[in-house]
Amino acid sequence: MHRLLSLQFHLLTFTLALAALASQAKAVDFNRDVRPILSDKCYVCHGPDAEARQAGLRFDTEEGALDAIVAGDPDDSDLVFRIESDDEDTVMPPPDSHLVLSDKEKATLRRWISQGAKWEGHWAFEPILRPGEPGVGVNPIDAFVISGLDAKAITPAQPSDRATWLRRVTQDLIGLPPSIAEIDAFLIDQSPVACEKVVDRLLASDDYAERMATIWLDNARYADSNGFQFDNQRTMWPWRDWVIQAFQQNMPYDQFVTEQLAGDLLENPTQQQLIATGFNRNHGYSVEGGITDEEYRVTYANDKTSTAGTLFLGLTMDCTRCHDHKYDPLDMDDYYSLYAFFNTSAESGAPGEPGRDQMAAAPFIEHGFSEDNSSKPVLAMVMKEEPRTTYILKQGLFDQPGEEVSPRTPKVLPSFDGYLPNRLGLARWLCSDDNPLFARVTVNRLWQQFFGIGLVKTSDNFGLQGELPSHPQLLDWLAAEFRDSGWDLQTVIRHIVLSATYRQSSNFRTSIDDPENRLLARGPSFRLPAELIRDQALFASGLLTGKIGGPSVMPYQPPGVWEDLNAPPSHVETYTQSDGSDLYRKSLYTYWRRAAPHPAMATFDSPSRNVCTVQRMATNTPLQALVTLHDPTYIEAARAMGEANAGMSQEAGLAIAQGFREILSRQPRDVELRLLEDLYQDRLDFYRHNPDAAERLLSVGHRVVKRGIDKPHVAALTDVYHTVFNLSETLSRK
Template sequence: MSSSEPSYQEYASSNALSKTIVPDKIDYIFDVKPILSDRCYLCHGPDEGTREAGLRLDIKENAFGAIGENLDRHAIIPGDLENSQLVFRINNPDQEKIMPPVHSNLTLSDYEKKVLTKWVEQGAEWKDHWAFIPPTNPNVPEIENNILAANEIDNFIINKLSQKGLTPSEKATKEKLIRRVYFDLTGLPPTLHDLDSFLQDQSESAYEKVVDKLLASEAYGERMTSEWLDVARYADTHGYQDDLERVMWPWRDWVIHAYNKNLPYDEFIKWQLAGDLLPEATLEQIVATGFNRNHKITQEGGVIDEEYRVEYVMDRTNTTAKALLGLTMECARCHDHKYDPISMEEFYGFYSFFNQLKEKGQIGYSEIPKPNIEITPKEIEDVLSFIKMPDSIEKVNLMVMKEDDDFKRKTHILGRGVYDNPTEEVEFSTPAALLEFTDEYDKNRLGLANWFFDEKNPLTARVAVNRLWQQMFGVGLVASMADFGNQGDLPSHPELLDWLAITYREDGWDTKKMLKRIAMSQTYQQTSKTTPKLQTTDPNNVYLARNTRAKLTAEMIRDNALSVSGLLVEKVGGPSVKPYQPEGLWAETTSGQGLTKYIPDTGESLHRRSLYTFWKRTVPPPSMTTFDAASRDDCTVQRQKTSTPLQALVMLNDPQLIEASQTLAVEMLNKSELSDEERITSIFRKITSRNPDSSELNNLMEFLENSENNFNPETSKIETSNENIAPEKIYGLSTLTSLVFNLDEAIVKG
């Protein structure tokens, strides 16, 4: 790229949000293509059913080709405004000739017309989709004030901010910063001891020591696994109508173990895709392949076996594409992908990698789907020590991937995607627009796994670092985590994304190192407070002149309550558990077979981390789904973000939160040496990670007094029987604790 040509970063910076000033140099990817996609593709795009005048604007050869009955006109002639029909039609005042046509209800703004016109005038330079071009290592931008940058990430961010006339925000307070990084790296809040230690440590390395401690903790692996369970569509039941129980939790134990020992990302993925095909595969590597058996399986009588077997292969295909490539490859199941260069033939070539398993579409009620492996205490003692199997269980059978050498299933394109309509046979292949699957790769899942991590693959590293960025900032550099294709969002910081992707690969796919790099950046350490200028210039915080204010996940909200109240049982791994849940939910949605009644656990199992909550696909944990947890029916790489009245009702009435409120209140009341003011301060600090100010403290003191005075033993939902403490005291402080749990500040990470 010449020094005079603006970079992708500069294009995005100058025009990603502001749509008023036309850029000096028009870029096809960032300026033109979004307009064509939104305003023109309906009639002149990939859909043959709606295409008009034989004109396609999504393919270069068609867009620049001759059109009209006599092929004597062109929509676009580079540099020729007078004879380019596109320019003539979009600027035509005649309502019969203007494009888009009036009846389409689509219009171009003056800004958009100027962009398209200027693009043609400047030569109509066409570029391939950015995500399908392998990343190249960009130069780290130089900035005027190096004191603002802790590492290279900040150079990219500050360079963009300066182009928009913005500057980074001040650093977050130590209380806010430690709360944020604890939740991001462990999913749990800091304790008062953690807070005090950090506040008292005035050394330059104080924050770095906290980050290192969190990355070395077992809670880190649990936090990372919580994200991966959505991607892997993990559940404890088979799904479909009968939805009976399955055993997959040993695979979950492996994921926790893999993250905690910092297994390089390339190995983490290769083991899950093809651990069974590795030379002299270990039992651990075979356990890892449970990833590809997390899909739903039917046990219903009367189903067509092949129909459902095909669905399982489809699931594995689509999950792998979404999780590792960020592509909607499933769109090519029934026809060539309308927006991305993926044909049906390529889809089924990709599908063929997962089509070689000897498996049944329908299994019996007591049947364990094959292939599977038996895990006993002996295997655990010898090589699988990371699996936490209780003494009460003698053995478990885990579904895994295993191919027979003497078995080879042919793969055919399925007409309209239907199992009983096979057409032409296809071989193992991948989308050529990404990277051709050549003879240098083995023709199996291991070959596919190696294809993913070929340096020339344009997407694997980008998608991986984008997921880590989303974990730390709430939104990825590419906001559409599930779609890096033509219809997805453009990267907000394309050069930074490529730098991170290449650095991740060159660092040996070291996930902990990458997360530390992000956490140590000044960009991450900024306050999340906004200003009137930022609200006007960058309301969605695309430029990152501040940190993002993000709500805690469903798991974190519950785990926060358990942790600060002292109820949390910090036991790693093992079978899933059944905490509190409203009565009767399972019975309402069952066919009468198997799991018809939910029986909550007792003892420590009631208070395990939410990561271990038993997941029934047809009735997921209701409190968690209320807070946007994924259903786990299929691969989810990005949860919805909602704020609803139901969430407020859960916070006020969930038995787990009521119990946590009461437990924390009683703990404070048992400390007879404390005043009410000190108790309130301690509760507030535990839940929000900061001290209340004088106004907040006065309001809470008044609330406590009113609550105690209004105590009615007949209507109280809180258990107040304690021979050492007056019931109105328990009720008052429990109600106050519940109030603090319901503060908006209590359910955000920063």
């Protein structure tokens, strides 16, 4: 199967190269070449925002642009006269705007006008049209990628080896490395469907559901605390468990979104569908006394609106809360009409009663959720019995109502006519075949999950200031496939991870000037997310607990983190470290406090989850090394491996190689093994002469040291494994 995919990938090169031949003098493409110039340099003064618009001239619409353009005649076009002028009173953009057109940009605008000034709608707002597919047996992803590479006379990278692909796909799909048994079984299996069997096994696992849920919690701004001033505890984990169950069932994505947005509006909703609506209540709540009820109620509705805009439409709707959008065809009327969908719940901005699990914003609906024969109140949504009138809020101020609006979706997108004017109608509209954004933004985030960066780099912004897609046809093919499959996430995932594009070696290619791999001329490589770094250490050591769901847990954390919040005595909460197996649960279940995220998670760029996050940062800082060097999790994991492997042989090399493979899924190279053996011998000599140091090392963590072990030997192995945990390769997805 491996050779077949590789052969198909490279055979496509010749065929598609013929179709890629084109004249050097290409026609100017409006969306690719012209609109970005107009958006960056002209829209500030001549864009969608009517209040900021100068001279009544606008370049965000074709009708407006034609006031300054004579199609086919750049020399008679006022636009060209202005941008080429040397007179500071005439030239555009004006000097005081601090915006300057480059010579290349001026030439592009001139050439566009001379070619007829063809206008196009913004690519993201256009209908999704399935591009033509290649022949039978060819993964369309590879065809689209090779077409782009051929246009630049670039050949794809060689395929990665089988073990590397297995580690890559296992980490991506379940957030853990493969076990040695799984590696050996895959390397032995030479059947043509070996890769397909691996993918099917992974997609059917509970680990897959937990991995997907981890990503969704960022999107849905999940936390175990209320946020704001005191950031007290609340019960939201039943909603988190609903998400895990939905991914376990491979729930169709349209149903997944609908139940979260409007499960309470379905006919005879089940308790689980009501719990699903906790999505709408995931934002922060204030329990501070003396706040203005309406101000905070509006704040919560704003959060819901911005989250829906970012997560489901890929639009920066929040920019229109106080004024019309500066760049996108969105205005305040669009914002508050979308806001109206979330302005009808029986939700208050006033603080809840401390002591009731610190649940805020009464009145709200509670639904019992049994856990250990106890009932917990769960935040969910319920429609207000009497409609609440929605107004455009002047400058976004809660006490400055303006024109009345009704629930509807942005005017630039397909009409909302025919849908119920509530959250259920909104969900149906989002998931309709006519909506051009919903499928595109979703498959783009999936691509980001597997390649580290989306086909559209700005996964939170598909508007005019967002990045153009690197492979527009591939994006639309994936979106069409997702939609036409019945919104089956796993269908799209299979296409991606079984493609030759995904299989390529991730080695950096110095001959290609493409540091971000936008051309996809090599395999994906990026730093692992925070949760996966911790979880793989626990997995390799055998400490990882497989329990699914339930209340969040509190693993090792430095003292004083919560105490620094300076809450008054009546609101102080103490970090109570979990014990037993709860210490070793997946990071998905770590208690998430907005004002004080777990420091090990935050150091590796996990968000606070105060707002919807669809793309995590990926930084490299010295603090990250301090986490993996000093956090008890990694030391304890290393010593658990040391104890497990200590009795393998009198030759330490076998134990070192075994642990190395358990962590990195490959055998150490000769030079690596020699270096680690030298480290082992050096540390063994040290611990033989300093038994107290061995005792101190082996006492780190909750786990009790086994009796009768050779402590200097185990301590030396611990240092070796701990070193491997700190390798760049361990912290990266190759």
